[in-house]
Every structure is written in C-alpha cells, then in structure tokens.
Amino acid sequence: MRTILLATTALLLTAAAPKPLTPPDLIAAAPASAWRAIPADDLLVLDLKSGTRIVIQLAPAFAPVHVANIRALARSRWWDGAAIYRVQDNYVAQWGHNDERKMPPGVVARPPAEYDRAVRGLAITPFPYRDAYAPAAGFAGGWPVAVRGARANLTHCYATVGVGRDLAPDTGTGGELYSIISGAPRALDRNIAIVGRVISGIEAMSSLPRGPAPMGFYKDRSSDTPIATTRLASDIPPAERPSFEVMDTASPTFARLVRLRANRHDAFYERPAGGVDLCNAPVPVRAKP
C-alpha cells in the first residue's frame, strides 16, 4: 500500500499525469524543427568546487556590452577563486569576488544602461495573456520580454541572471552577478541589466543556506560557496563542452505550450486558470540530444 500511496501521492501537484496532454508531454513531443541550438559563445559554465555545474545562457541581443564584458572576464579567468557570497531568501543568489579587484583589458568599466532596447530588430511573438507589470509582453528569440511602446525589456523571472551594480549611474561591469531564486521580482525590470538565465543547475543556488546578514550576505567568507572555474562553453574542448537547445518561441509548438500552461486539463486540475503569468510560461531548454 505504501508504494501505491507514494504512486498516488506522486500525482500531487504534478504535471506528469499521462493524459490529457501536459506541458512536459508537449515539450517531449516537440519536433526537431521547434528547437534551436544555443551558440557555445552564449553558454557561461560555472563549475563549483563541489563539482556541481551551473550553465547560464547569455543574452547578447539585450545587453551586448555587459555580455561582451562577461565573455572577456570568463576568457581571462577573472572569476577563478570567485564564490557565491550572498543568498537572500525569496530573492537572489549573488556571486563574484565582492571586492575591488582590477578588471582585465577589454572590459568596459562603465557600460551603458542596457536595461531595455528598441523593439525594432526583434521578432516578438505576442504573449496572449495579461502581464501585471507592462501593457504588453511577448517572446523574442527565446526570451520573455515586456513591451512598452517601442521599447522591450527582459523580465526578472525565476533563474534570470542580472548584473549587480551600485547606485545609478553605475550599471555594473558584469563581474558581480545574481540569479533570481524566488518569485519574479519584476520591479527590478528596466532598473538593472539582465544578461541571461540559468538553464542548468539553478537548484545548486536556490537550495543554498540563506545568509544571516542583511540582504542575505554571509557573515564570513567561510560560508561562501566557492566557484572553481567560470568559462564559456566555446573555450571548453568540444568533446567536454555542454550543449543545449532552446525552444523556438515563434514555433507553433511554443504557442501551444503557452496556451496549455494557461489551461491545464490534466488529471490534477479541475479548474483551469484561463491565464498564466509570463514567468510561469518558461521557455523550454534541453541538453542537446
């Protein structure tokens, strides 16, 4: 009976019931044409001292100068010896060196405020539901965006990666980064440079002990989570480098997935919401088959 109960309990809060169609079913059945390879230059690979690997997809179309800085920092191994030094519950995990060490050549000391960008040049697939923060939203090149007139911005969703900064006009260099480990703190949108998202290993950040000092800083460095190396996948030998694909947000499969997330009819759901939050319609990413 125990096994049966576990099996039935396993249906609790899940999207794994076999039929009707669930989001995981739809993603698993997506045709190859619905997937796009992520360039190795857009994959930032953090290997923790523990051996755990965290992979971040960079967003050069939205924060080109910050992303160029991050690539330069990775190539110069600037982050060697860096650590996760701040974990604030229901908010962020933050990493880097948290000191004033010198930046290597090629890093722009004061990047522009790449907090949003022109809609022109982006192919935006409209998000069909209400957004609580912007008059319109959508997806562009695999990324969720909020749209205000002629401007679009990446949104702070779970696993979004942004650039720590001091007060304006400072925009941060990219040396100190944070990842969202909570509900979507969308008030940060258009106030900070979003440079990507964690696509593998976010749980290695979200499950860390919260820091006891104000804003989740650890009281001493011995509490930090050390990062062994931070490299671009393109700097890792092809045989060893991770490789990922992202779903084409302009594909019929993705449009269907968003509608399905707003209208769950699988076993557990008796009353579909008829809508979904932009951040609760994450863009599927998978390790390359």
Next chain:
Amino acid sequence: MRTILLATTALLLTAAAPKPLTPPDLIAAAPASAWRAIPADDLLVLDLKSGTRIVIQLAPAFAPVHVANIRALARSRWWDGAAIYRVQDNYVAQWGHNDERKMPPGVVARPPAEYDRAVRGLAITPFPYRDAYAPAAGFAGGWPVAVRGARANLTHCYATVGVGRDLAPDTGTGGELYSIISGAPRALDRNIAIVGRVISGIEAMSSLPRGPAPMGFYKDRSSDTPIATTRLASDIPPAERPSFEVMDTASPTFARLVRLRANRHDAFYERPAGGVDLCNAPVPVRAKP
C-alpha cells in the same frame, strides 16, 4: 575599501536605502492601529528536530473544515515523527507522514472542496493593479484573494500552505501539507485547499536540498527533514508560545504600502514599474512587540 564596497554593494537589489521611503520604512512606521493580533488558535508551530521553528498562520475563514482537521491533528500530536519528505525546486516543500496511518477521532476524512468561497461575508479591499489570473483581486482579513464574480479564493504565493491531495474528488485531510518555495504557481488556485501561510521560518524549507526523485521526492527517508513536534500556539504555555501580528489590509497604511511597492522611488530604482503582482505585495506580519 572592502567595507565601503560592502556597504555600497549592500545597496544592490535592496529596499533598505534610508530615503525616499521604502516598504520596510513604511512598515516600521506603521501605527499600532494598523496591526491585528493573530489568535493563538490560528498559529501552527512546527519545531524541527534541528531546533528550527516554523510558524504557520491558518486561514479558517477560507478552509474551515480543513483547518479544523489540522487543529485536531495538532492536538492529537498526529504529526509527531513527521518529516519534510519532498522538496521540488521552484515549487514546493511537502511534509507529513506520507503513509496511510489512521486519522484521530474528529478528523473529517473527506472534507468539502474548500477551494474558494462566497465573496459575501468578506470585507474585500480591492487590489488596484492587474492580476494575471483573475479579473479582480484584493485583500480580505489579511489575506490576498482573487475574485471572480461572487467567489473569492486564496492565492498560491510564496510561503502559501496548502493541503496535499490525491486526484479529485479527494480534497486531502490536512495531514500532508506543502508550502510554496518558489514563484507563485497560481494555476493551483481553486484546485486545492489553501489553509494558511508560513509567517516565520520559511527559509528552513526553501533552502533544503531538492529531492532527486520525480517531483522532488527524496529517494530514502534518511534524506527527510524530521519534524519534532507540531502544535497550535494555543496549546503551548503562554510564556513560551510565539505571538504574531498581521497588518490590517483595510488600513490606510497597507493601501499606501501596496502603492509604494508598485512605485519604488528609493535609491536603487530609476524607473518604477507602475504596477505590482498580487504576490509581490505580501501582507506584513511581525512578532508581537
């Protein structure tokens, strides 16, 4: 310089800048008249074997039969020896016994589906911003609610506590509970009984290792987080019992707080959102001064 940088870095992503007014400033300055004591009967106190205490505020106005069950289970010490046995990243932590042990007398085996309730009888303060899931939202007696015509339901926000159940028509007894440790999975609204929220110690659940099995179940019980005792505060000697206050969601202070969360002007914020998600406007709770 390190200290200075820490001090300035401390402004990163924070709401703690001294002026202009921040949400914490406003909460700290709230008059006594803006606070309501939480009845000791509405406080469920989980003491983990580790010594960590987690306190849950129950919501009898929304799920009376399930809450009555939970009180009966606590009074009979049914949860002694229970554990947190499931932690799914960006979703839930779930606890209880996860077996089929007998319920004590007074526990309703098949409670009604207390997934929403009549608006009649609730004093609802309207939420002034868009909700992504319901046509309207608000706050009633200290709780966020989504409103659809004559019906209102509690919403799945960070730290919301709900009742694990099997497939409908089962609604769960209250013996297996979960807490949201992620962004707001609002698709669960009106599909499951919400019985309260964690008001102290949520980080003891959100920072637990994620379970490796499907849906975050741990592979063996040795990975569980044991719970020593689960009691109502009213069953703890007055001198030792925890005591909390919740902000009156009908108070001018709370109305001002919601507007302030939607329009951050403090140091870090250059561009206020002009809106806020219902779950990003949490109702303040404090230990009784």
